[in-house]
Amino acid sequence: MADHLVDIVNDNDEVIGQELKSKKIEQGFISRVVAIFLIRSNGKLLVCKRAEHKRNAASKYDLAAFWNVMQGESYPDAAQRELKEELNIDCPLIRLEKFYQEVHNDGMIYKIFCGIFVGMTDDDIQLNEELVEAREVSFEEIEKELAQHPEEFCSWFVNDYTQVKDQLKKQCKNIA
Numbered sequence: 001m002a003d004h005l006v007d008i009v010n011d012n013d014e015v016i017g018q019e020l021k022s023k024k025i026e027q028g029f030i031s032r033v034v035a036i037f038l039i040r041s042n043g044k045l046l047v048c049k050r051a052e053h054k055r056n057a058a059s060k061y062d063l064a065a066f067w068n069v070m071q072g073e074s075y076p077d078a079a080q081r082e083l084k085e086e087l088n089i090d091c092p093l094i095r096l097e098k099f100y101q102e103v104h105n106d107g108m109i110y111k112i113f114c115g116i117f118v119g120m121t122d123d124d125i126q127l128n129e130e131l132v133e134a135r136e137v138s139f140e141e142i143e144k145e146l147a148q149h150p151e152e153f154c155s156w157f158v159n160d161y162t163q164v165k166d167q168l169k170k171q172c173k174n175i176a
Helices: 021-027 075-087 139-148 155-175
Strands: 005-009 015-020 030-039 045-050 065-068 093-105 108-120 131-137
Touching: 005 021, 005 030, 015 021, 021 108, 030 075, 030 155, 045 139, 065 075, 075 093, 075 108, 075 131, 093 155, 108 155, 131 139, 139 155
Parallel strands: 030 108
Antiparallel strands: 005 015, 030 045, 030 065, 045 131, 093 108
16 A cells, blocks of 8 residues: 555544654554454454565564555544555454553564454455465464464564453354
8 A cells, every 4th residue: 555644643543643654663653543353153263464575574474454544534444444445344343452562573663552342154265465374273373373483473563462362262152
């Protein structure tokens, strides 16, 4: 996706301006992102591998979808848009949490408020050009892989998963 405007927010997640996404690191402002976990009816999470050409976290495993909230966009609207753009699916989403974090990635620091969502679907997915693989993994497999090979995952995946793993597991029990 080409460069676009994002809302600059203060420590209370209140909009105080707009700027191009590409200026985020240079100017050090706080912006908003959405992170979407998808749970399949078999109780497994869908994780996606980022393409080699991605500037950040190339060839690492990520959530089902993750991206910036565009200028003037709400967290739920951004989550639905991103799910459609990255996997070509629509499904109901539940917001689990919103929190501030500073993500350290490839020597850069991103200051963000992250809205975390979960959806439950068995719809067929279509990966866009930003993703090269999707796989379903159990919570046990995720825990094992994160313990043995954390470098294979995006830093924001680790942060977000850690923040909401108990809530995700609870959502899985609701579908059983």
